[in-house]
Amino acid sequence: MAEKYVNARGLQCPGPIVQLFQAAKEAQAGDILVVEATDGGFKKDVVAWCKKTGNELLSLEDDAGVLRARIKKA
């Protein structure tokens, strides 16, 4: 199981979920994706994205404006 870092810092909507989608497409099932974004909307968007795409959101933290999500690819 690999862990992949996705840097979506500084990107505005829909940049972070587009980056996440593209990274998820290349990942294998069970891989962990760590995404960092600074777009405030990403907080809710990543939850909606995981629900819609069936991937598992392991954690979501707000580190002084940097949102960090850990997602397990289904």
Place this chain on the structure above:
Amino acid sequence: MREDKKTIIVFSGDLDKAMAAFIIANGAAAMGNEVTMFFTFWGLNILRKAKGAKVKKTFLEKLFGWMMPRGPEKLGLSKMNFCGLGPRMMKLMMRQKNVNTLPELIEQARALGVKIIACSMSMDIMGIHPEELIDGIEYAGVASYLGEADEANVNLFIA
């Protein structure tokens, strides 16, 4: 009807509305949706190449083509256009805030596999030829759009 298919009709040729349409399209594609955008009337101007192609046109068609914006860089805003000052301010503010420009959004849509269809009837009315539009798009009529919309669970009309 499928839950993973969305269709968007882009009737407007305003910069702000075109951006909204592409942001929704790209967001939907990133959520794993199949997305079809159907461009009609003023929306066709978004797909025009910056440089005109050598095509035979009637006088009226030429005049019309000259009066309409040629491509995403030339569009006006639906509000506060102020003869082009509004869009310039908007683009400057977008750059400062690192928002993707409309040409970038179009590029992103294509990379995500968003299907772009130009309405051949409105192209005919407005005298727009396929050579004048960006490459790699499809041309079709209302039946094709309806066929796609029947399969989708979200359909938007950007007026």
